[in-house]
Amino acid sequence: SSEDGGVVFxxxxxxxxxxxxxxxxxxxxxxxxxxxxxAELKSILDQFDAWDVDVVCCDTQVHDIGSYSAEDxxxxxxxxxxxxxxxxxxxxxxxxxxxxxxxxxxKHYDACIVITDGDILVGELDDSFSPEMTNIVITTxxxxxxxxxxxxxxxxxx
Numbered sequence: 319s320s321e322d323g324g325v326v327f328x329x330x331x332x333x334x335x336x337x338x339x340x341x342x343x344x345x346x347x348x349x350x351x352x353x354x355x356x357a358e359l360k361s362i363l364d365q366f367d368a369w370d371v372d373v374v375c376c377d378t379q380v381h382d383i384g385s386y387s388a389e390d391x392x393x394x395x396x397x398x399x400x401x402x403x404x405x406x407x408x409x410x411x412x413x414x415x416x417x418x419x420x421x422x423x424x425k426h427y428d429a430c431i432v433i434t435d436g437d438i439l440v441g442e443l444d445d446s447f448s449p450e451m452t453n454i455v456i457t458t459x460x461x462x463x464x465x466x467x468x469x470x471x472x473x474x475x476x
Contacts, residue, residue, distance in 0.1 A: 334368035338419070338427045338451075340412035342434035343375035343401040351435045351458040356399050358433060358456060363394050372419070372427075377403030380415045409438050412445040413453065419447065427451050435459050 339362070341355045363369055366388075373383040386392040397472035409432060416430040429452040432443070436457035447453040 333366055334370075334471070335362075335428050336365045336370040336424075336426055336429045337362060338372050338412075338416035340374045340376055340415070340430070340432050341399075342377075342407065342409060342432075342438075343364070343403050344377045344407040344435075344437070345404050346407065346437040347435050349406075349460075352399060352401065354458040355400045355433050358362070359397065359399065360394050360430070363388075369405070372425070373396070373397055374412065374415060375400075375402055376409060376411050376415075378410050378411075379403065379404040380411050384430065388413065391447075407434075407438050408442070410442050410446040413443070413448070417448045418452070420450070429454060431456065435457065 339359055342351070357370075359373070369388045370385070370389075372385045375381050375383060382399065383398060383402075386397055392419045412432045413430050418425055419425040420427060430447060431454045433456045436459050443455060448454065
């Protein structure tokens with residue numbers, strides 16, 4: 319994580335990135351957590367001249383927010399960050415959805431990013447991520463960091 323709080327991506331060939339961006343919309347998330355979600359997404363999109371991003375949120379199920387592309391004229395301001403569901407918590411659904419879209423919809427993602435307040439079950443994110451893409455988990459708070467067990471995943475907290 320860079321000093322301004324944004325995730326810094328490893329270098330990619332070219333200046334375009336395709337991202338699966340999923341955030342926690344469980345009942346434990348608050349306004350300060352959503353401020354981090356918004357800031358992280360803006361930081362990511364600002365790093366690239368061209369980007370495609372699929373934005374979803376998740377409580378106990380995945381809720382699609384939308385697909386956006388700089389090449390289609392979309393900008394950060396077009397993306398509505400809104401919590402849907404606001405129930406329990408099953409964050410493993412997010413990386414599994416990225417894998418499902420990759421396999422069933424032939425979507426290519428350079429990265430799967432999950433943002434959560436960290437209030438999740440130990441083991442919830444273990445073995446959920448594809449080693450085929452960069453996986454980043456950002457926690458908005460520092461409690462319950464015991465879930466950091468998955469290999470091939472980068473973890474950051476704000």
